[in-house]
Amino acid sequence: MQVRAENISKNYASMAALDDVSLTVQSGELVALLGPSGSGKTTLLRTIAGLETPDSGVVYFNDRDAAESRIQDRGVGFVFQHYALFKHMRVMDNIAFGLRARRKNKPKEADIKNKVMELLDLVQLSGLEKRFPSQLSGGQRQRVALARALAIEPSVLLLDEPFGALDARVRKDLRRWLREIHERTGHTTLFVTHDQEEALELADRVVVMSKGKIEQSATPDEIYDTPATPFVFSFIGESSVIPVVVGNGRATLDERLIDLQVGNLPDGPAQLFLRPEDVAMVTDGGPGIPGLVVSTRRIGGNRRVTMECGLARHRIEFDAPAEVPIANSQRLQVRIIGGRVYGAGEEGYETEKLAASATSDFKWAKAEGWLDR
Amino acid sequence: MSEVKAPAARRQKQAIGEGPLTRAALLGVALVFLGLMLIAPLLVVFVEAFSRGFGVYIDALAMPDTMSALQLTLLVAAIAVPANLVFGVAAAWAIAKFDFKGKSFLLTLIDLPFAVSPVVSGLVFVLLFGANSALGPVLDDMGIKILFAVPGIVIATIFITFPFIARELIPLMQQQGSSEEEAAVSLGAGGWRTFFLVTLPNVKWGLLYGVLLCNARAMGEFGAVSVVSGHIRGMTNTLPLHIEILYNDNKAAAAFAVASLLAMLALITLAVKTLLEARFAGSLAAQRRH
Numbered sequence: 001m002q003v004r005a006e007n008i009s010k011n012y013a014s015m016a017a018l019d020d021v022s023l024t025v026q027s028g029e030l031v032a033l034l035g036p037s038g039s040g041k042t043t044l045l046r047t048i049a050g051l052e053t054p055d056s057g058v059v060y061f062n063d064r065d066a067a068e069s070r071i072q073d074r075g076v077g078f079v080f081q082h083y084a085l086f087k088h089m090r091v092m093d094n095i096a097f098g099l100r101a102r103r104k105n106k107p108k109e110a111d112i113k114n115k116v117m118e119l120l121d122l123v124q125l126s127g128l129e130k131r132f133p134s135q136l137s138g139g140q141r142q143r144v145a146l147a148r149a150l151a152i153e154p155s156v157l158l159l160d161e162p163f164g165a166l167d168a169r170v171r172k173d174l175r176r177w178l179r180e181i182h183e184r185t186g187h188t189t190l191f192v193t194h195d196q197e198e199a200l201e202l203a204d205r206v207v208v209m210s211k212g213k214i215e216q217s218a219t220p221d222e223i224y225d226t227p228a229t230p231f232v233f234s235f236i237g238e239s240s241v242i243p244v245v246v247g248n249g250r251a252t253l254d255e256r257l258i259d260l261q262v263g264n265l266p267d268g269p270a271q272l273f274l275r276p277e278d279v280a281m282v283t284d285g286g287p288g289i290p291g292l293v294v295s296t297r298r299i300g301g302n303r304r305v306t307m308e309c310g311l312a313r314h315r316i317e318f319d320a321p322a323e324v325p326i327a328n329s330q331r332l333q334v335r336i337i338g339g340r341v342y343g344a345g346e347e348g349y350e351t352e353k354l355a356a357s358a359t360s361d362f363k364w365a366k367a368e369g370w371l372d373r
Numbered sequence: 374m375s376e377v378k379a380p381a382a383r384r385q386k387q388a389i390g391e392g393p394l395t396r397a398a399l400l401g402v403a404l405v406f407l408g409l410m411l412i413a414p415l416l417v418v419f420v421e422a423f424s425r426g427f428g429v430y431i432d433a434l435a436m437p438d439t440m441s442a443l444q445l446t447l448l449v450a451a452i453a454v455p456a457n458l459v460f461g462v463a464a465a466w467a468i469a470k471f472d473f474k475g476k477s478f479l480l481t482l483i484d485l486p487f488a489v490s491p492v493v494s495g496l497v498f499v500l501l502f503g504a505n506s507a508l509g510p511v512l513d514d515m516g517i518k519i520l521f522a523v524p525g526i527v528i529a530t531i532f533i534t535f536p537f538i539a540r541e542l543i544p545l546m547q548q549q550g551s552s553e554e555e556a557a558v559s560l561g562a563g564g565w566r567t568f569f570l571v572t573l574p575n576v577k578w579g580l581l582y583g584v585l586l587c588n589a590r591a592m593g594e595f596g597a598v599s600v601v602s603g604h605i606r607g608m609t610n611t612l613p614l615h616i617e618i619l620y621n622d623n624k625a626a627a628a629f630a631v632a633s634l635l636a637m638l639a640l641i642t643l644a645v646k647t648l649l650e651a652r653f654a655g656s657l658a659a660q661r662r663h
Contacts, residue, residue: 051555071558078559084552088574098560152560
């Protein structure tokens with residue numbers, strides 16, 4: 001079943017939760033809606049399910065306007081962040097609920113029982129059918145919720161932050177397991193998450209949302225390698241931003257040329273977005289951008305170095321091999337070997353910049369010896 | 374190490390808590406208050422009821438007026454409680470699960486019977502249905518008697534006891550949110566099925582408390598009923614009104630005998646509640662934990 005949302009808008013009070021959003025999920029596709037809280041991703045999911053009514057726009061299931069049918073008849077399997085299991089029912093009755101609620105073609109009780117057992121097997125909870133939800137762990141509850149949603153043989157499976165309430169280990173296991181289930185059952189699946197790792201690992205396609213709009217819809221590789229907007233760049237993975245100046249199709253930092261394509265940006269101020277791997281330390285004495293190390297921390301086999309560079313002391317982060325000794329206050333030269341330049345007006349993902357710049361100033365002063373005098 | 378540990382173990386101090394003296398004092402105050410305000414009055418009722426002997430007690434209860442008052446009280450409760458059960462559940466469902474304009478106004482309206490003095494509530498109905506009201510003559514022509522008759526008592530009782538069930542359910546339903554209902558609907562369940570299989574089981578304990586409180590008040594209501602009933606002995610006297618009449622007639626023992634009957638009804642209600650709680654302690658705990 002193909003799901004198509006066209007020009008969906010939805011306002012809460014005066015805030016726009018969804019601003020003219022269009023999205024197509026192809027039959028059998030596994031798509032992630034990724035964004036920070038308040039980006040409208042859950043509203044979009046609930047609108048597709050029919051749990052919210054859009055102010056304008058249409059949701060199509062194949063070529064049928066979903067608004068023509070009641071929520072009950074949409075055939076949507078919805079999985080909630082906090083499971084929403086029926087607390088007073090045993091696991092088996094929870095899973096059988098949708099089958100028993102059918103008006104047409106209601107299966108016989110024996111068939112329902114078989115189906116429930118089959119699903120319990122699929123979600124690896126055989127033997128727990130007599131338990132109440134309160135007697136299960138969080139991960140088990142979410143698997144029951146998924147089995148319950150799958151029981152109605154939904155035309156589309158919608159999951160709202162399905163692993164958001166679980167701890168990291170369980171989340172990782174369930175992620176892999178959901179991917180397997182999707183491959184086995186082939187349901188058209190749309191899930192909401194704020195966890196980029198989850199989205200990139202699990203989905204065929206990632207839809208990044210911000211402020212009620214879709215920023216980019218692409219494969220995980222494209223999202224990471226060619227982010228369409230500064231927002232996507234800064235929301236996905238680690239990033240540093242430094243202001244540069246574009247002139248004659250080239251970007252410069254403090255009048256030092258940076259060897260990067262700038263596309264067709266107009267001359268003037270611009271922003272350079274960098275991932276840690278876009279910066280390399282200069283070890284051969286060649287030309288580079290000088291900077292001062294403010295902190296280092298160990299990340300796996302590498303050392304993540306935070307350095308302040310340029311006249312305005314912009315912070316950038318890069319990785320150096322752990323065996324290279326780097327100390328705080330050390331002066332280094334780096335070369336920029338990647339990254340993307342965006343126009344100055346475009347907005348990135350807001351992190352806590354104020355706090356960062358305050359500590360940066362303090363550390364700089366300390367490194368320069370101002371505080372000791 | 375052990376030198377430090379030994380006294381610590383002896384006087385294991387709780388992180389949160391007062392010294393034993395304070396605790397005893399607080400407990401004492403609570404017990405004295407409880408005894409003075411709750412237990413002593415209840416005991417007095419029974420002591421006074423039997424003060425003239427068992428015979429007088431039985432006679433007071435067996436009086437035809439008492440019997441008819443008891444019947445009327447039970448009848449009124451039997452109408453008012455189911456009516457408020459339906460209204461209360463409907464109102465709580467609407468307020469907790471849906472967003473609509475005027476929601477807070479509706480909430481305030483539900484509290485109105487709590488805020489208004491019962492006597493005033495009674496007077497409102499006298500003004501509404503009385504001979505001098507616009508409705509009065511119309512009802513009279515149709516041969517419908519509301520004031521100083523059973524319908525008036527029922528209406529006044531429903532008004533007074535309206536908030537009990539709704540008030541009990543609203544916070545409970547709000548706290549539970551509507552995601553279980555949303556799940557049920559997305560699984561294909563219709564409105565009634567969702568209500569009876571999902572919503573109702575989730576609030577059954579709150580509903581039970583509400584019904585018991587509502588019932589206790591319906592049987593005990595005095596002020597509003599007093600205004601609309603007209604005090605016709607054997608006709609429109611409920612138990613509380615009957616007690617007042619007996620007391621005013623200087624039949625204190627009889628009054629307390631009937632009062633003990635009312636108190637018994639209340640005690641039975643509480644006993645049923647406690648019993649049910651004990652019986653279903655498991656499922657109750659399971660729901661709370663979730």
